[in-house]
Amino acid sequence: MSAPTIFDPFAPDTDQHSGGAFHGQSIVSGDYGYAVTDYETAGKVLRDKRFRNSALRLMEEIGITDGPVHDFRERSIIMIEGKPHLHLRSPLARWMGPARVKKIQDVLRGIIDEIADELDDTAPIDVHDTVARRIPSMVYCYLAGAxxxxxxxxxxISERTLSLLTRDRTVADTVRGAYVEQWEYLDDLIARKRAAGLGEDMLSYLIQQGDEGKLTEEEVVTEATSMLEASSVNTAHQASLVVWALLREPEAWQRIVADPGLIPDAVTEVLRLYPRTGMISKIATEDIEVGEVTIPAGSDVHIAVWSANRDPERFENPDVFDLDRERNVPLTFSSGPHNCLGQALATAEIAEVVGMLARRYPEATIVESETSVGQAGGRWLIDKLTLNLRG
Ligand code: HEM
Structure with a gap:
């Protein structure tokens, strides 16, 4: 496994650095463009609308340079700014408010308990595959009323769509195929919902917005697509990373088992130390001064979240897991106008997974030889998390 503070987004041979700076500098440049490594500047860049998300460039880099998938990405919520962005963001933000997430809590527990009931706990088991990967798509089905x-x-569909994040050109056809399948699936689901009568779910809400002329038919599908693709892979990896990190902190784990009220703080602390989104990549739309550096228009700018989240200027003893940390606001869900719309939901899903393990399997241990955790393409990821559930 790589050292947790490794800096470079895409090259495995880059020197290590201390959190918050690379060779003493908070803004560095290389073949990859620019990287911002300290917490304060990272937050400023994330909140600055002159930096646009680079998801479209990522798609172009793997060879999807035109066609419907490219055009969808260009128009999607993550890529647009100003009024058009608010036009797409507001309906989702309204529907996904804190009250809704609170309402979903019981459903989440039901879904996770159902999965847990099926687990064979008599032998070591890969909890990433059998639990974490399954939950987000079930939650999406609930949200979408599917x-x-x-x-x-x-x-x-969502795993193949986001294989894009590997930055590997060989996945272009897989990604194209997954989008086509996704749109066919959503068109069919919308038709089924219309036939059965609209309900209280998110997709029904979006369809109603369409019927009232607030969204076009195409925008309804765009919104549903953005939620589907964003809902699964990051949450699955982050949930496993949280379980992995907490089981490696026996004292904290015992406190959590004794007092489940500590789970939200524990989840936040792992989101800080092991952020699935270790890098959030943007593009400068004009020449922009950041600190002492002028970043030229068109440059790639990578916000090194895994460095900023360990900035000693912001977090005392940043490499230490501290369940009692105060003012703990990691940048894992970004900040500013594009901050993650699903953060409350993702956090609640992860907290429920931890809660299930703490209730049912307080003695669980990691089988290190069958566990694979690492970093690639600016992300923390977990391929396998094998646990002895009964210790
Ligand atoms: C642990 C899991 C997750 C992580 C780490 C994560 C991370 C992020 C980050 C970093 C961004 C912002 C990128 C930027 O600033 O350019 C983002 C945006 C977004 N996320 Fe998440 N996300 C997670 C789960 C979810 C879930 C469960 C949903 C929906 C159900 C979701 C929906 C979205 C949407 C729609 C956006 C775009 C917001 C906009 O552009 O206005 N995410 N997410």
Whole structure:
């Protein structure tokens, strides 16, 4: 496993650095463009609308330079700014407010308990595959008002769509195919919902917004697509990273088992130390002064979240897991106008996974030889998390 503070987004041979700076500098440049490594500047860049998300460039880099998938990405919520962005963001933000997430809590517990009931706990088991990867697509089905039997399809579509994040050119056809399948699936789901009558779910809400002329038909599908693709992969990896990190902190784990009220703070602390989104990549739309550096228009700018989250100027003893840390606001869900719309939901999902393990399997241990955790392409990821659930 790589050292947790490794800096470079895409090259495995880059020197290590201390959190918050690379060779003493908070803004550095290289073949990859620019990287921002300290907490304060990272937050400023994330909140500055002159930096646009680089998801479209990522797509172009793997060879998707035109066609419907490229055009979708260009128009999607993450890529647009100003009024058009608010036009797409507001309906989702309204629907996904804190009250809704609170309402979903019982459903989450039900989904996770159902998965837990099926676990064979008599032998070591890969909890990433059997638990974490399955939950987000089931939650999406609930949100979208789709039958739970659609969950494996949703999981497969979203994982293939986001294989884009590997930055590997060989996945272009997989990504194209996954989007086409996704749109066919959503068109069919919308038709099924219309036939059965609209309900209280998110997709029904979006369809109603369309019927009232607040969204075009295309925007309804765009919104549903953005939520589907964003909902699964990051949450699955982050949930496993949280479980992995907490089981490696026996004292903290015992405190959590004794007092589940500590789970939200524990989740936040792991989000800080092991952020799935270790890098958030943007593009400068004009020449922009950041500190003492002028970043030229068109440059790639990578916000090194895994460095900023360990900035000693912001977090005391930044490499230490501290369940009692105060003012703990990691940048894992970004900041500013594009901050993650699903953060409350993702955090609640992860907290429920931890809660289930703490309740049912307080003695669980990691089988290190069958666990694989690492970093690639600016992300923390977990391929396998094998646990002895009964210790
Ligand atoms: C642990 C899991 C997750 C992580 C780490 C994560 C991280 C992020 C980050 C870093 C961004 C902002 C990128 C930027 O500033 O350019 C973002 C945006 C977004 N996320 Fe998440 N996310 C997670 C889960 C979810 C879930 C569960 C959903 C929906 C159900 C979701 C929906 C979205 C949407 C729609 C946006 C775009 C917001 C906009 O552009 O206005 N995310 N996410």
């Amino acid at each position: 039958p739970m039997s659609d969950a494996p399809k949703v999981q497969s």
